[in-house]
Amino acid sequence: MNYDFSEQEFTLFVDIQKKLAALADTRPLDRRESAKTRENIDEVLALLAESPYLKLGIQPVDGYQGQLTLMGAMEVVASVSPSAYLSVEASMRLFGRAVAEWGTDAQKAEWLSPVLDGKRIGALALSETCLNIENDPLTTHGGKEGDSVVINGTKQYVINAPMADCIAVAGVLEDAHALFLIEKEASGLTIDPALETIGYEGTPISGIRLENCRIPMDQVIFPPAKTDMPQALRMWENQILLGASLGLCKTAFESARDHAKTHKSGGKPVIAYQEVGFKLAEMLTLFQTSQLLAYRTAWTAETTPKEAAELILCAKVFCAESAEQVSSEALKILGGAGYIAGNIVERAYRCAKYGQIAGTSTEIARVKIGDAALGYRN
Amino acid sequence: MDFAFTKEQQMFKKEIIRFAKKEIVPRVQEFDLKEAFDFESFRKLGDFGILGLHFPEAYGGSGADVVTTVLAGEALGEAGVDGGLTLAYGAHSFLCADTIYRHATEEQRKKYLPKLISGEWIGCMGLTEPDAGSDVASMKTTAEKKGDKYVLNGSKIFITNGPIADVAVVYAKTDPDQKHAGISAFIVEKGTKGFSAGAPLIKMGVRTSQTSELFFSNCEIPAENLLGQEGEGFNMSLQTVEWDRSALLAPFVGAAKYMLNECADYAKKREQFGRPIGKFQAVKHKLANIRIFAEASRSLAYKIAWCKDQGRPLNHLEAAVAKLFVGDWSMGPANDAMIVFGGYGFCHEYNMERIFRDSRLAPIGGGTSDIQKMIISKLI
Numbered sequence: 133m134n135y136d137f138s139e140q141e142f143t144l145f146v147d148i149q150k151k152l153a154a155l156a157d158t159r160p161l162d163r164r165e166s167a168k169t170r171e172n173i174d175e176v177l178a179l180l181a182e183s184p185y186l187k188l189g190i191q192p193v194d195g196y197q198g199q200l201t202l203m204g205a206m207e208v209v210a211s212v213s214p215s216a217y218l219s220v221e222a223s224m225r226l227f228g229r230a231v232a233e234w235g236t237d238a239q240k241a242e243w244l245s246p247v248l249d250g251k252r253i254g255a256l257a258l259s260e261t262c263l264n265i266e267n268d269p270l271t272t273h274g275g276k277e278g279d280s281v282v283i284n285g286t287k288q289y290v291i292n293a294p295m296a297d298c299i300a301v302a303g304v305l306e307d308a309h310a311l312f313l314i315e316k317e318a319s320g321l322t323i324d325p326a327l328e329t330i331g332y333e334g335t336p337i338s339g340i341r342l343e344n345c346r347i348p349m350d351q352v353i354f355p356p357a358k359t360d361m362p363q364a365l366r367m368w369e370n371q372i373l374l375g376a377s378l379g380l381c382k383t384a385f386e387s388a389r390d391h392a393k394t395h396k397s398g399g400k401p402v403i404a405y406q407e408v409g410f411k412l413a414e415m416l417t418l419f420q421t422s423q424l425l426a427y428r429t430a431w432t433a434e435t436t437p438k439e440a441a442e443l444i445l446c447a448k449v450f451c452a453e454s455a456e457q458v459s460s461e462a463l464k465i466l467g468g469a470g471y472i473a474g475n476i477v478e479r480a481y482r483c484a485k486y487g488q489i490a491g492t493s494t495e496i497a498r499v500k501i502g503d504a505a506l507g508y509r510n
Numbered sequence: 511m512d513f514a515f516t517k518e519q520q521m522f523k524k525e526i527i528r529f530a531k532k533e534i535v536p537r538v539q540e541f542d543l544k545e546a547f548d549f550e551s552f553r554k555l556g557d558f559g560i561l562g563l564h565f566p567e568a569y570g571g572s573g574a575d576v577v578t579t580v581l582a583g584e585a586l587g588e589a590g591v592d593g594g595l596t597l598a599y600g601a602h603s604f605l606c607a608d609t610i611y612r613h614a615t616e617e618q619r620k621k622y623l624p625k626l627i628s629g630e631w632i633g634c635m636g637l638t639e640p641d642a643g644s645d646v647a648s649m650k651t652t653a654e655k656k657g658d659k660y661v662l663n664g665s666k667i668f669i670t671n672g673p674i675a676d677v678a679v680v681y682a683k684t685d686p687d688q689k690h691a692g693i694s695a696f697i698v699e700k701g702t703k704g705f706s707a708g709a710p711l712i713k714m715g716v717r718t719s720q721t722s723e724l725f726f727s728n729c730e731i732p733a734e735n736l737l738g739q740e741g742e743g744f745n746m747s748l749q750t751v752e753w754d755r756s757a758l759l760a761p762f763v764g765a766a767k768y769m770l771n772e773c774a775d776y777a778k779k780r781e782q783f784g785r786p787i788g789k790f791q792a793v794k795h796k797l798a799n800i801r802i803f804a805e806a807s808r809s810l811a812y813k814i815a816w817c818k819d820q821g822r823p824l825n826h827l828e829a830a831v832a833k834l835f836v837g838d839w840s841m842g843p844a845n846d847a848m849i850v851f852g853g854y855g856f857c858h859e860y861n862m863e864r865i866f867r868d869s870r871l872a873p874i875g876g877g878t879s880d881i882q883k884m885i886i887s888k889l890i
Contacts, residue, residue, distance in 0.1 A: 133812070135511060403887060413882065413883035417835050417886070420831050421810060425806045428809050446806075499791055504801075505800075505801055
């Protein structure tokens with residue numbers, strides 16, 4: 133047992149925080165205009181590529197503990213810029229991880245390497261209009277035509293779609309789950325205009341449509357037969373959202389704490405009032421409890437992945453809901469200052485809602501956790 | 511980071527659960543209803559080695575580390591042992607015996623520890639007073655040095671094991687003009703002239719533990735019963751906080767797993783509208799809430815324990831966070847568990863109403879949640 137990150141890991145977190153914060157000071161990473169251009173995210177990727185961050189959880193990196201180190205680092209990146217974080221993670225830990233885990237050597241050479249180097253951006257398209265892949269099968273499908281596959285389907289809420297070089301589209305080919313690697317110039321691929329969202333405004337998100345989109349067979353990824361591909365992808369999304377929730381908690385708590393120590397009312401800092409001090413105590417309790425739960429979840433995913441599924445759901449629910457509570461309370465502590473557009477706490481509050489909706493929603497997650505306790509399996 | 515327990519620890523936990531389910535749990539409801547202390551179960555805890563887990567073998571203990579000791583507490587909760595017995599165990603082993611182990615002379619250790627570790631004797635700790643709860647420094651009980659004796663006067667309240675204890679660690683002011691620095695700790699044996707316990711208080715929960723006032727009226731004890739030096743008492747009481755935030759929280763963490771298992775079993779059998787209630791999403795959500803609390807709270811207690819094993823000084827911020835979370839956030843799952851059982855959950859026949867009542871102590875005992883918030887808000 134050991135509850136400490138190593139010095140090497142800690143140094144990595146500090147290094148990333150410093151460099152990314154410096155970049156965020158000069159770039160509007162979390163504003164809507166950032167989602168309209170690749171320039172900013174390219175800079176973020178280039179910066180992160182200087183560290184092991186992009187490879188964590190995908191390839192072994194000496195001195196680091198895969199998913200566990202990644203969770204600590206995710207927290208830092210998400211705390212500095214939630215929007216950049218979501219874009220980076222969709223590219224690395226969804227698209228990149230899918231290619232790394234299920235792709236052929238040729239596919240890895242073609243698609244994974246440039247993504248890990250931060251030179252190309254990937255996206256993963258999973259969600260469909262039924263909004264519920266937990267119970268309904270994927271309707272996006274491919275049909276073989278000679279050495280090609282022709283794909284038809286519609287996907288929604290695809291992170292990075294407007295700027296991705298390649299989109300891994302989840303669908304069905306000959307009754308088996310598959311991922312279709314579709315380049316941005318592919319004929320038959322239509323990328324809808326970027327959506328305007330209540331949070332993560334700097335992240336480009338849109339729907340895509342595939343109408344007789346033809347790709348060569350070697351651009352199809354087949355997960356191993358026993359793998360439940362949609363479930364696995366949802367779990368990866370949940371892990372990303374865990375990191376996001378920690379980052380939002382960190383931002384909101386630290387901002388509120390600093391404000392409470394410096395903002396005076398009645399001649400004393402507002403933290404001296406129990407209404408404020410006690411609120412901060414509850415916020416820190418949720419934050420620290422979230423951290424420990426998320427770290428243990430990441431450690432379990434790294435060491436005994438088969439035991440991680442339910443724990444990830446528990447952590448996802450707890451951390452996502454904590455992020456909303458902590459940012460909501462932080463807003464109250466900041467008063468009017470927090471209500472001004474652009475304040476990092478109001479940004480955290482808006483982003484936090486996404487954590488409860490995206491991946492496995494907190495409602496569906498609770499059903500699954502309950503099913504597991506009851507011995508019911510979907 | 512590494513959150514793994516050793517194979518030995520995992521096997522030990524299973525052994526405790528098996529032992530507790532067989533030897534203790536069948537008696538829990540009966541004694542809770544009688545509001546009586548289960549001496550037999552307490553002795554069995556001693557026979558199994560639980561009461562003295564972390565003490566050196568020289569005194570009859572097992573020399574276990576803190577993490578293993580916390581694991582034992584979690585196992586008792588998970589097996590379904592009531593909060594009264596686990597509280598009595600906590601007050602006995604950590605608040606009383608551990609303080610003697612840390613601060614008594616070798617002669618005193620040999621005199622008291624073997625009997626406490628075996629369960630032959632029961633220990634308690636007297637700190638809280640009617641007008642000095644969280645504000646310990648305002649305690650009124652005094653200990654005046656007269657020759658080779660100390661004379662104690664005053665009273666204590668809410669003392670777990672008070673009416674049944676053979677030996678007490680008692681905090682009193684040796685210098686009433688001082689605040690914390692005036693507090694000293696003493697060993698007081700049952701039967702000492704001028705020392706008496708009140709009748710057991712009737713409590714909402716943890717009913718099998720016996721709680722009472724302690725009275726000191728010109729109670730003379732030998733001067734050698736002073737633990738450490740005069741004025742060191744407050745720091746001694748703080749040392750028990752490490753146990754309070756780990757080993758004493760552990761049974762609440764374990765109880766969540768117990769509730770989850772019991773609720774799941776019930777929800778699979780209980781049918782309404784032609785199907786088991788476990789098939790309804792609202793019931794699944796309640797089970798999920800209990801599981802989430804269990805998972806979230808575990809690491810908090812073990813982190814405190816692990817840090818103690820590393821010899822680190824207590825991180826008061828983390829300790830307060832652990833206590834606040836387990837205290838305040840355990841109420842929701844306990845409520846959910848009772849509701850899953852519906853009307854039966856409100857009746858003593860099933861365990862949920864007892865656990866609900868027992869859980870209510872978590873945000874109160876050992877420093878209320880408000881005190882934890884006060885500590886946290888000062889430290890941040």
